[in-house]
Amino acid sequence: MVKDLSILVGGKAGDGINSAGAVIAQLLNQLGYYTYIYFDYPSLIRGGHNFAIIRGSESPVAVHTTTADFVIALSQDTIAQHTMRFTETTLTIVNSDVVKGEGVGISIKEVLKAENAPLIMGNSAMIGAFARAAGIPWDTVKKVFFTHIPKGTEINLRVARRAFDQVTTVHPIEPAGSRRLSLISGNEAIGLGLVAGELSAYVSYPMTPSSSILHFLAENAERFGITVVHPENEIAVILMALGLSYAGKRVAVGTSGGGFCLMTEGVSLAGMAEIPVVLVVSQRTGPSTGLPTYTAQSDLHFILHAGQGEFPRFVVAPGDAGEAYYWSAVAMDVAWRYQIPAFILADKTLSEGTFSLDLAELPELLPGDLVYWDKTPPYLRYADTRSGVSPLAFPGTSGAVVKVNSYAHDESGITTEEAGAVTQMTRKRMRKAGLLAEAMEPYPTVTADGPSSAGTALVCWGSVQGACREVARELGLRVIRPVVLCPFPELQMTRSLQGVRRLIAVEENATGQLAALLRLHGITVDARVLHYDGRPFTPDLLKDRLREVIA
Amino acid sequence: MTGRQLVGDAQNTWCPGCGNFTIQHTLKNVLAEMEQEGTRLEDVVLVSGIGCHAKIADYLNINSFYAIHGRAIPVASGIKLANRDLNVICCVGDGDVYAEGLDHLIFAAKRNIGITVIVHNNRVYGLTTGQYTPTSPHGFKGKSTPMGTVEYPLNPLELMLASGATYIARGYTKKMDLLKTLMRGAIDHRGFAFIDVLQICATFMNLTDYYNARTYELPVYDRSDALLACEKIRTWDYNSDAPIALGLFYQREALTFDEQFQTRALPGTERQLLIRKFLATRQ
16 A cells, blocks of 8 residues: 545635644654645635645655545534545544534644644644654654744744643554655746756746745846846836847846736747747636636646747646656747747646645756857847847847847848748748757657556546546546647657557646647547636546546 | 947848937937046947837947846846946836836836936837827827827826926937037936937838927026926927927936835755744744
8 A cells, every 4th residue: 555645724815724734744844755735725815714735645746635534623614615525534622712623622722822822823723733643753843844834933942842741642653764855846947947958037926826936036036147127017018028138137027927918929020039948837727717726727728829920939747746847948948949938838736736846757958059159240130140140149248239129130130021032031940949849859858658558548647647647647647748838849749659559638727728729730649528617636536537538 | 348339230220210329319418428538348238218219229339138028127127126336227118118018117206216217208109110109299190090199298207297207307419519418417417317318210100390489598597396397298299290309407406215125135054944944043
């Protein structure tokens, strides 16, 4: 039996549910588990019902489960709204001041009073009680508090200890090995990947679920030597980024669908003017304001086609933090090598989920060389080379006049409406698309799991891979997933699909956007399993839904 | 590269008599003078929006970013943030910057970012063949308002003062010497510099006689006095037939946005180490 467990912690917004989840995940990490945290919260600041589901497993995880082995309830809602999570063996640990019901009871009020601690430390009491109930050694709790609760460590520990001592061990969690991985959110992984890709400036306007990239990079701007700017709106964001890039700075922007709507004119400008830029777009439930704090995969076609006119672009949809790190660095490299907009398409599940990251497991980053002007005058920003990529020079370079242009232009960057020149420059730009598609061949642009003998395969993209892989493992199916969506990895997809007789698309949208993209490339899916209530697929839910299409 | 031919080979398509010729000629003279004094022309970047004004990006043989309608200012801000040694000059139109991109103008002033904004204000859309702009007078009969506009124009100088601009001036294309002084002053100004240039549109809004009859140069006063500047700015509202003051209305020294954004870049190897160090804190 694979060691695998799930812990739900819930309370009101302001109860510190997010940080309680992070500490519990660290406890599991210290016991050698791969961990994943799903954090669910409504769009408000105080009140409401927040919960985190922490998953621990002996093998890598990227999804939470429906049922829970432990439920830690700081509010009555944590019991009332989660009846489906309880099994016969679920152990409940409750704040007995406010929660009625069976299980281990701790009076947060009494614990805090005894330690003369503020209300905000109630979550530490619950963590202490949980640790004892789960048989986690006190030393482990101490180590996690000292490393991960920098403020008020001592008093938080006293609160936890008092609750720890009031409980007995009921349901011990076995250690799962000696590995200790780094726990980071998908958005942090994106930020670190951009930094690894030599990011020098990040420009963004806050929008859930992309904002934590802005917060993370702003907080660490000094540490990583980057400039972080938050301008007046997303239009300014993308245009400011293009100005930075034109002047030689490696730049990225981040937003969600609504903010990206405002960026599209800038994306088209980047395409025409051939200015490198990386765009992180983290999807949430739409249309319009939709469900700001919930997930979706409904902007794939928007990202593939955004911006007037035709120009090459790169679109990648990572499925977990490791891929988010790796592909964010690759996106930076690709944007600069081909002087195009490169997109990292994430979603709330990836962005705000927390994962165990192991850099050693990732492919090596092999950035390509950039071609710079060889100083032979005159400098032509749009020199029509064989590859279509023109040598770079930045303003300030002696002897160079660097002219970029949103109009159709000639090689020097001067506006032209002449038919021959327009055709020539369009071909030059489109040659880069072909070159990029070829260059992507050695990259892991498609992942394939499961026995090659299996005739049925799930096809998915992005964070849904977490649920798909677990279900496929259980049911003996294959999972095929294009990670790069543009340029479409036709060769790798064809190779992966060999022997597949039945193909089922699994997506978190209402129209089957990947299925439609596959069709465009001659791949027909036999069935679509679509889910669009803002909550990510869990393996249980997916299994149920697959029964509709698998006899 | 010195003694550069500042006007390139691109064919000029402005209408005969267009005020843009004067602005281009004046800017060219300012740049030539700066070059003589030791400025590298490679360190000058011209950013334009879209409209008749913007063709100046094709015509002047200097670094240029021919952007999109209304968006020259955020581009210019990005360039300045990337490289503070660059002299970043925005040539923008009145429809361009007072309508489509007004938010960016206000925020650039608010930030006091060290760029120069020269508004080619002909008070009409030229390239789209004659519609009213935010500075067209009340009742203006354009193609989109055949019965006359029912809106009053805004006073961009007043708006700039309220937004925090640290150099605010108005020029006129028929007063070239003054325009040159204002442009040079704006480029030399440390911080956000703004010049609204009254420019006739030979085809859709020829106000030559009107401006000639009403313009005068501002008298001497303390340019750092915001209240006084506001009073002077309000003497003409872009609508009434009052006398029209030209010159520098307001100037003050303040910390700039770009000088407060100094990040030290790190080599790739050091970054890898820092990433690993950071990840270790999450174990």
